Amino acid sequence: MAKILAVDDSASMRGMVAFTLRGAGHDVSEAENGQLALDQARGSRYDLVLADVNMPVMDGLSMVRELRTMPEYKGVPILMLTTESHTDKKMEGKAAGATGWLVKPFDPEQLLATVKRVLG
């Protein structure tokens, strides 16, 4: 079981991610934008952060940059949930400090496989 933070402004996407991961026994928290995610991350140590790219208030890339400045989030896996299958978008995420990405659409099995992969 891992502590996972799911960040997405879409309640359905967030809900699906959280539901799927909880079903696999993980402890999942949710946040609906980058700013709220940072607030939550400060108070608690997550093993994995899953974040949408496009969000109001604070987007996913800015959030990753911020997270990476926090000592306790050095090296913590952060996956971008992105619809961009273009290389440049993925690289933008990587440059911001993301660990990797999961391209939408994904189904619960793909999500679980990726999370399992990243958590080892």
Next chain:
Amino acid sequence: MSKAGLAQFQQVFIEESLEGLDTMESSLLALDDGGDGELVHTIFRAAHSIKGGAATFGFPEMSSFTHEAESLLDEVRSGKRAIDGSIIELLLRTVDCLRGMFARAQAGEPLNDAVAEGLRNELAAAMGRGIPAGGVQARRAEDQADAWTVRFRPHPGMLASGNDPLRLIRELAGLGELRATPEFDRLPATLAGLEPSECHLGWTITLRGPVKRADIAAVFDWVEDECDLAIEAQHVVAKPAEAPIATAPVAAAANVADAGAARAQREAGAESSSVRVSIDKIDGLINLVGELVITQSMLDTFRGEYDATRVAMLEQGLAQLARHTRELQETVMGIRMLPIASVFNRFPRMVRDISQKLGKQVKLELVGEQTELDKTVLEKIGDPMVHLVRNAIDHGLETPDKRRAAGKSDLGTLKLEASHRGGNIVVEVSDDGAGLNRDAIVAKAVQRGLIASGEGLSDEAVADLIFQPGFSTAAVTTDLSGRGVGMDVVRRNVADLGGTVTIRSTQGKGSAFTITLPLTLAIIDGLTAAVGGERYIVPLVSIVESVQLKPEAVRSVAGGELFRFRGEYLPVIRLHDAFGCDNAIRAIDQGLMVVVEGDGSRVGLFVDGLIGQQQAVVKSLEANYRRVQGVSGATILADGSVALIVDIAGLVRLQGRRKAA
């Protein structure tokens, strides 16, 4: 995980996508009015979310469709393309088309139709290319070997990005028999010189087993820019190129799931049955419940010991209980309260389309969009408002040349305003157009046989004529207002919600339609009336006045009784007759005549007397018993007895039918 588990999020997805489409539409309209670039981002975000969710939740057609719009928006966003009227137009139609797709999704129908196909082509054409190839992807031939050597040297920064070589190598170990030999040549000579977050190790890895090159490369897909990587086969086995692989089975499975969810949705009923509640409201509730529990345990200490010295404390506890109960009630009601903005938001587009079609210039003003009202009321207020708005543009506002001739500016103003007034919501649709034409209305009403002549009728009474069934003021029935629904339907819809519609109009200056609605349908303010041994609740909103009459003020005529009230003869409905109550007061001068308004007309309700005013929590009779004519529900009084709530509009209709019979 089961697909069924996902169905719950499918509905959430549809709801939020519809909201997203509203946002897209209003932003596109604002952009059309010269709004700033931030709007493009907002629009892009909305399209992006829909695209991302559509495929995940089993609507691949919608996803590929949105993809086209998103690509177009991306070019605008990145400055590669200037936005112009034609693009806005195209995107607005895309919004419409997506709404249609969602409607079909909810009805379980195929998502694509000719319109969607055509629009997709248009979007692709706007992007300057043909229709993109479908989901078929060619894959290059894959190398396969029985043993591999992988040279892997992470760049120093790789660890900080969360990519742990340990994880990657463990993943590789899952493919075959692995042996990793570390390289220490880059490791700093001293411990002090090592920055722990940087990776200075490297590995040469041998992997044995029938493994494909692609599978090895896939392990490193996130880090290809963060390491030096060489994958070499030790024994290459050439394989013929494989045929392109289509992803059809996945899509088919998604369609099956999606049809099931759509069916469930249909069964759930037409109006969406969930409310999104802000965390603040829920926290407020939890707080209140906490307070209640404290008060309850405090009151619990009195159990069995009613010591006179503690009366003050008991009273204090009861006062607290009352306050918390009231707050709890308000907060719970608040959960069902949503801002009227969701209804208002559909008008900018509609006003734009209609005014363009009619060659009129209209400025739409929205006031009080954050005014909250009950979700049920909200869902039902849309249609009457649409009708009033159509009407205002079609009949109220004039064409630019007519306005100029009347000394007004070309630009007509249409204003939608919502506000709280007392326990009611007031929604006003007003325009600065021509106003109601008294002569035209009278002429039409005479022609329709609604009245004999307009003589002696107040302006108010004349204006009221347009709410009569079968009345239409338009000289020509246009396709905008003339859809077989008249203002009578508006009034009836509003009456069904326990509200009223009134008009104020000044010829040449404009008209204002005011809809007054109860804040919620769950609680009404009413007067308790006694009839025989029974008590009835008369909704306060319907009450005009109550008067005590002399016996001679009431005349018996064929089919009933009438009394004169402010120059008008109103029919009398004796509640004891209507509901069959025994032992009620029958003599006019001993009872009370309550003048009420419902369904556009006034009647006098004759009751024994009025007991007092109170808030009544409406309990549905239909749900608990069956529908009863003339009764809209029941409530439980303070003493535990049941009182029926009088449905004024229903009673008036009932009376009308009796008279006709």
Next chain:
Amino acid sequence: MPATADKHSEDATGRGESRSMGKATAQGKGESEARVIALPPDFRLAELAAVKAELLEALEAPAVNIDGAAVERVDTAALQLLVAFRRESTARGQSPAWHGVSTVMRDAASLLGLAQVLELPAPMPA
């Protein structure tokens, strides 16, 4: 943040008494007792600044023992730090010994081919 943890797991070598969490405690320098560095349960990147400071201090001690029995999570960065420490420590003639090694840590080191250079003791029979 010091790498402290209260969670005790059984020492693989059965010598839990000498384990100290957090600050390395010098246990009688003059009495030929070695200084013990207890590795934290979460022995990963975010914790390494603290562990590195301890290890640097330990380099100055006459002898050092490392206790990895409590390690529940470990990453490449952590093992790399140990490799760098071990190299320098050996060069200074400390020849640090292991007080305990958790299974998690042993498996990770083996995968990365580091078990040998870290001189991990052979696994104890269960």
